[in-house]
Amino acid sequence: xxxxxxxxxxxxxxxxxxxxxxxxxxxxxxxxxxxxxxxxxxxxxxxxxxxxxxxxxxxxxxxxxxxxxxxxxxxxxxxxxxxxxxxxxxxxxxxxxxxxxxxxxxxxxxxxxxxxxxxxxxxxxxxxxxxxxxxxxxxxxxxxxxxxxxxxxxxxxxxxxxxxxxxxxxxxxxxxxxxxxxxxxxxxxxxxxxxxxxxxxxxxxxxxxxxxxxxxxxxxxxxxxxxx
Amino acid sequence: xxxxxxxxxxxxxxxxxxxxxxxxxxxxxxxxxxxxxxxxxxxxxxxxxxxxxxxxxxxxxxxxxxxxxxxxxxxxxxxxxxxxxxxxxxxxxxxxxxxxxxxxxx
Numbered sequence: 195x196x197x198x199x200x201x202x203x204x205x206x207x208x209x210x211x212x213x214x215x216x217x218x219x220x221x222x223x224x225x226x227x228x229x230x231x232x233x234x235x236x237x238x239x240x241x242x243x244x245x246x247x248x249x250x251x252x253x254x255x256x257x258x259x260x261x262x263x264x265x266x267x268x269x270x271x272x273x274x275x276x277x278x279x280x281x282x283x284x285x286x287x288x289x290x291x292x293x294x295x296x297x298x299x300x301x302x303x304x305x306x307x308x309x310x311x312x313x314x315x316x317x318x319x320x321x322x323x324x325x326x327x328x329x330x331x332x333x334x335x336x337x338x339x340x341x342x343x344x345x346x347x348x349x350x351x352x353x354x355x356x357x358x359x360x361x362x363x364x365x366x367x368x369x370x371x372x373x374x375x376x377x378x379x380x381x382x383x384x385x386x387x388x389x390x391x392x393x394x395x396x397x398x399x400x401x402x403x404x405x406x407x408x409x410x411x412x413x414x415x416x417x418x419x420x421x422x
Numbered sequence: 423x424x425x426x427x428x429x430x431x432x433x434x435x436x437x438x439x440x441x442x443x444x445x446x447x448x449x450x451x452x453x454x455x456x457x458x459x460x461x462x463x464x465x466x467x468x469x470x471x472x473x474x475x476x477x478x479x480x481x482x483x484x485x486x487x488x489x490x491x492x493x494x495x496x497x498x499x500x501x502x503x504x505x506x507x508x509x510x511x512x513x514x515x516x517x518x519x520x521x522x523x524x525x526x527x528x
Contacts, residue, residue: 232457233450243457259457270467270518272474281466283459288466311487381457414463414490
């Protein structure tokens with residue numbers, strides 16, 4: 195979120211919550227409420243697909259699992275081309291295309307308790323967005339403290355290469371679809387509510403979508419978005 | 423302890439092998455399916471087909487989103503919606519045909 199102007203108190207609170215929502219990252223190896231499983235070829239069983247497993251897979255293969263790589267799929271819908279559909283349970287984002295197809299991208303979503311569902315729209319977009327950590331993070335984390343005035347966009351920025359800001363009407367929901375410096379987190383539920391994509395994919399999506407595009411977020415078990 | 427001999431033993435051994443083979447036979451997932459949700463839900467497009475069907479069936483003006491979904495057979499899913507205090511169940515097959523929309527059984 196841009197730090198170019200002096201924010202009014204409500205906008206500052208919104209920005210702080212947004213930064214927290216999008217950029218809180220938990221330490222590698224920490225256990226999470228698991229929503230995905232990965233097949234272990236050694237034991238031939240399905241095991242929890244958590245941050246550690248995902249990182250190991252990424253290091254071993256040099257990429258995220260095949261199903262999370264961008265591709266065109268069949269998608270039967272009456273939604274107009276250009277509509278974004280997010281399936282939070284299966285960790286996919288679909289960009290509706292003509293001819294009952296969609297471009298499907300792998301995503302990371304909110305961790306347990308931070309998921310949400312709703313119908314929103316893209317209010318604005320940014321390239322290599324600035325990330326401003328909230329005051330609580332600045333107070334406890336020296337790495338965040340150095341960015342108290344905003345971390346410039348770049349490869350280490352938690353928002354990655356692009357950000358699509360989700361609005362309900364004219365109000366910022368605080369949620370974004372954004373890139374990430376942690377590509378191995380596709381297929382995981384680790385964020386504080388934002389939808390993350392690998393940078394190549396968010397750049398591709400950003401090039402295709404328009405401000406105002408409808409975004410449908412499906413996430414069973416999550417609360418409906420009620421506003422900030 | 424029962425000791426089986428002769429035909430009984432052979433039958434028991436064969437049965438154990440077949441049962442063991444059936445119980446342990448798990449085909450590995452394809453490379454495209456190495457990760458799966460811990461709880462299976464209906465594909466997103468089928469959920470949305472049901473959402474439209476439920477909206478039409480109930481006459482609501484607002485778009486509805488599913489509350490839950492699950493596979494009910496090899497070729498069909500049930501997608502559940504909360505509409506005006508009533509849980510509506512939509513059954514849709516994998517070809518995208520909405521088979522039914524009705525209040526969910528309680």
